[in-house]
Amino acid sequence: MTAGAAGAAAAPLVSVRDLAVRYGDRVVSAVPTLDVRPGQCVAVVGESGSGKSTLLLAVLGLLNGTAARVSGSVVVGGTEMVGVSERTAGSVRGSAVSLVLQSPQGSLNPTMRLGRLARHALRRHGIRGAEARRRVAEALEAVRLPADVVDRYPHEVSGGQAQRFAIATAVALGAPVIAADEPTSALDVTVQAEVMAVLDRLRREQGTAVLLVSHDLALVSTVADHVVVMKDGAVVDAGDVDHVLHRSTVPYTRALLDAVPRLGHDRATEEEVTGA
Known part of the structure; x- marks a missing residue:
């Protein structure tokens, strides 16, 4: 089924x-x-x-x-x-519900590393500190991105990786849709x-x-x-x-x-x- x-x-x-x-x-x-x-x-x-x-x-x-x-x-x-x-x-x-856009790289702040961008999104919904880091790590694993992607800037990842990161952020937020x-x-x-x-x-x-x-x-x-x-x-x-x-x-x-x-x-x- x-x-x-x-x-x-x-x-x-x-x-x-x-x-x-x-x-x-x-x-x-x-x-x-x-x-x-x-x-x-x-x-x-x-x-x-x-x-x-x-x-x-x-x-x-x-x-x-x-x-x-x-x-x-x-x-x-x-x-x-x-x-x-x-x-x-x-x-x-x-x-x-979380939104995944056509071109995630265009919506990512180019001056911020991906990890900070993800934590910022979680912070808006009251998820901080160790819990935020745990969620981001688990979400990256779920979309099969390397853990060190959080240290990269948006221009340092491919379009496919950026799209997977956008999906990972949605997963980390816990949105069921x-x-x-x-x-x-x-x-x-x-x-x-x-x-x-x-x-x-x-x-x-x-x-x-x-x-x-x-x-x-x-x-x-x-x-x-x-x-x-x-x-x-x-x-x-x-x-x-x-x-x-x-x-x-x-x-x-x-x-x-x-x-x-x-x-x-x-x-x-x-x-x-x-x-x-």
């Missing part, structure tokens, strides 16, 4: 109901229902402008206080994120597979849930349990990965699939990717 299947009966860590994000009269992202449970990877796919990244921003509470009008419900770790204060949303980000926004788009194909294998292993071994935003259906096919397809701000297809990627009759989904040169049917394991 996969981690996703085992978590299917568990209560959702992220629950979206009747979400609508508007700018003026235009709806840019509408999601009737979406659940992410422990150990599951739910992938939201679609072309640029489909509304998938806006959905992620709503889950993280990053649209509150902006020009966007958000209605419906987004519950993360038991907290309603729609309309809450930034203080409340900020406490949820990191403790209940990782929200990943195109986490491999800036990496070459081999490193993409390595990073996604890390996320997949965290799901299988630690029950971490992953909400993945991606345009890469070949990559999604290797890790996702459930796929949501968006177009022009609306959900046009959704279901388990096998149904959506191999049996869907929705024209837009078929068009996306036809644009993929080759879509593998087998999930890549970390051992297959790294040769471990």
Whole structure:
């Protein structure tokens, strides 16, 4: 039984109901229902402008206080994120859900060593001293980074190592959900597979849930349990990965699939990717 299947009966860590994000009269992202449970990877796919990244921003509470009008419900770790204060949303980000960006090196302070950056993130959530150091060490081991990476500056690590460090920081924070926004788009194909294998292993071994935003259906096919397809701000297809990627009759989904040169049917394991 996969981690996703085992978590299917568990209560959702992220629950979206009747979400609508508007700018003026235009709806840019509408999601009737979406659940992410422990150990599951739910992938939201679609072309640029489909509304998938806006959905992620709503889950993280990053649209509150902006020009966007958000209605419906987004519950993360038991907290309603729609309309809450930034203080409340900020406490949820990191403790209940952590964000992994497209290009982590661009978001890392170049004047600070990685260890200090990780400890700073933990300190914001009240984790300090020996406990912070223990968590960082265990998280680095979980993503298979060397312990001495904490002594390096961001420019001294590769893009893949920086992305693994971002994932390690999320793990150290103890967030049960990782929200990943195109986490491999800036990496070459081999490193993409390595990073996604890390996320997949965290799901299988630690029950971490992953909400993945991606345009890469070949990559999604290797890790996702459930796929949501968006177009022009609306959900046009959704279901388990096998149904959506191999049996869907929705024209837009078929068009996306036809644009993929080759879509593998087998999930890549970390051992297959790294040769471990």
